[in-house]
Amino acid sequence: MTYTADEMMTVSAARALRDGMTCFVGIGLPSSAANLARATHAPSLVLIYESGTIGAKPDRLPLSIGDGMLAETADAVVSVPEIFNYWLQPGRIDVGFLGAAQIDKFGNINTTVIGGDYGNPKVRLPGAGGAPEIAASCREVIVVVRQNHRSFVERVDFVTSVGYGSGRTDRERLGLTGAGPKKIITDLGVLEPDPETLEFTLTGLYPGVSASAAKERTGWDLAIAADPEIIAAPTPAELDALRRFQGTQARSHQL
Amino acid sequence: MAEIVSLAEAVERAIHDGDAVAMEGFTHLIPFAAGQEVIRQRRRNLTLIRMTPDLIYDQLIGAGCARKLIFSWGGNPGVGSLHRFRDAVEHSWPVPLEIEEHSHAGMANRYVAGASGIPFAVLRGYNGTGLETLNGDDGSVPTIKPISCPFTGETLTAVSALRPDVAVIHAQRADRTGNVQLWGITGVQKEAVLASARSVVTVEEIVDELDPRPGAVVLPGWTVTFVAQARDGAHPSYALGYSVRDNDYYVAWDAIARDRETFTRWLDELYAGRS
Numbered sequence: 001m002t003y004t005a006d007e008m009m010t011v012s013a014a015r016a017l018r019d020g021m022t023c024f025v026g027i028g029l030p031s032s033a034a035n036l037a038r039a040t041h042a043p044s045l046v047l048i049y050e051s052g053t054i055g056a057k058p059d060r061l062p063l064s065i066g067d068g069m070l071a072e073t074a075d076a077v078v079s080v081p082e083i084f085n086y087w088l089q090p091g092r093i094d095v096g097f098l099g100a101a102q103i104d105k106f107g108n109i110n111t112t113v114i115g116g117d118y119g120n121p122k123v124r125l126p127g128a129g130g131a132p133e134i135a136a137s138c139r140e141v142i143v144v145v146r147q148n149h150r151s152f153v154e155r156v157d158f159v160t161s162v163g164y165g166s167g168r169t170d171r172e173r174l175g176l177t178g179a180g181p182k183k184i185i186t187d188l189g190v191l192e193p194d195p196e197t198l199e200f201t202l203t204g205l206y207p208g209v210s211a212s213a214a215k216e217r218t219g220w221d222l223a224i225a226a227d228p229e230i231i232a233a234p235t236p237a238e239l240d241a242l243r244r245f246q247g248t249q250a251r252s253h254q255l
Numbered sequence: 256m257a258e259i260v261s262l263a264e265a266v267e268r269a270i271h272d273g274d275a276v277a278m279e280g281f282t283h284l285i286p287f288a289a290g291q292e293v294i295r296q297r298r299r300n301l302t303l304i305r306m307t308p309d310l311i312y313d314q315l316i317g318a319g320c321a322r323k324l325i326f327s328w329g330g331n332p333g334v335g336s337l338h339r340f341r342d343a344v345e346h347s348w349p350v351p352l353e354i355e356e357h358s359h360a361g362m363a364n365r366y367v368a369g370a371s372g373i374p375f376a377v378l379r380g381y382n383g384t385g386l387e388t389l390n391g392d393d394g395s396v397p398t399i400k401p402i403s404c405p406f407t408g409e410t411l412t413a414v415s416a417l418r419p420d421v422a423v424i425h426a427q428r429a430d431r432t433g434n435v436q437l438w439g440i441t442g443v444q445k446e447a448v449l450a451s452a453r454s455v456v457t458v459e460e461i462v463d464e465l466d467p468r469p470g471a472v473v474l475p476g477w478t479v480t481f482v483a484q485a486r487d488g489a490h491p492s493y494a495l496g497y498s499v500r501d502n503d504y505y506v507a508w509d510a511i512a513r514d515r516e517t518f519t520r521w522l523d524e525l526y527a528g529r530s
Contacts, residue, residue, distance in 0.1 A: 028333070050359060051283070052281075052442070053440065063332075063502055064500065065282050066282025066440055066493050067493065071439045072495075077439070077441070079441055079442065079443065079445065080281050080363045081443060081446060084364075085360070085363075088360070089360070089379060089380065112385065118389070123341075124340070126328050126337075127329055128328065128358040128384075128386065129359055130328075130358065130359040130360065132384050133379075133380035135380075136382070137379070137380060158385040159383065160386075165383055175411075
């Protein structure tokens, strides 16, 4: 079966989730990945949306975190202060998915401003949303982002969410309780932090993608693992489940 | 006790030029009808507060109602950018827009502090982020400061309370004495109303009696200033039990807002009562 780079990325993100985990989900690719995991290998995955729906079981992809289906299928619906204070901040949630406009080699993320200075930016991005606390407090973080020179930069223009700061000891020094980003999943492969330096290193490639192509599309001198894993292509079952879900977004439009 | 009035009268009496106004609704029950009435009444120099400024704030900003925005995530959810918001920040059109930004947790806790009658809230997630540097050093009013826990010495972040002049929300129902009931995703509406000096609540319907609903938030009528019926008042957003998101509107907005001319035509239609 043929598949797109985005489908490979979504499947790769879904595989990173284990059954029974609690997962803090945003709309877009993370929501597709989490719902794909729940439909395939992780039926007991607990989906938590920042709109306060805990244990949502959507049977189609929601258009936004305000979709009534999330509230109607949830184990509990709580207020926004409660979702952040009682559920996210204490470290109750296993894994948080984040996107990024810019990311650096220590997994620090920018979704605030690009270019110029803060008061007079070239591009104004949406801002922080729930990301800083997800990055701080989820037991671990998975970042999903397309890899290119604009997104993979030597230095982010603004630190919206902290990865490993400037290296080894920063998270502990800053009092950030979660372990930080464990994977960056891109449209080319997977990066993981070096166990010593915490610098993100290419450890996996999708079929047909070369390490030099990944290096070429990175704005810093990308370290490459000695023998990067070749990640298996999406199975027909994974693709079928994903496409079935994506078809449902059209249904969400009409409801 | 809340006064039950028309939407036009509620906006006329509750919201004045220069006010700090929080229109809340966390992607569900967004008070679109009330926001558009504010545009029609041509309020100016507002400080607009909202965790997720989306289309209604893009419309208010493009119409020139705001001089400042306090927020945590500004986008067209599931679609893309807010072009009027970006034009105001990047090019000061139609007027310059001052920014005060936080994370969702920061904003939610600022409302909690305001509703609780204390001057600040405390959280952990800002440590090491760029948000920490937005602490008033540029001459703006500081709203983010490090704080040391008096018991453990741990360094956390204090964020100042939000105390809007007016909260504006949309709910499913009210009774004839102005008790308000909302359910489903209830967001931060209760905290926004209790943090504010005045409030305007639009509702889908006004009923004789509010029968209990699982997970509902009830705001007693004496905590609310004005209740106005506005059927479909959350359109194009969701109102659980009444209507679902009109996604075509969100997609169409992207094209309207992208360009100053198409936006201005949309605004003229709104003033003329045709949109």
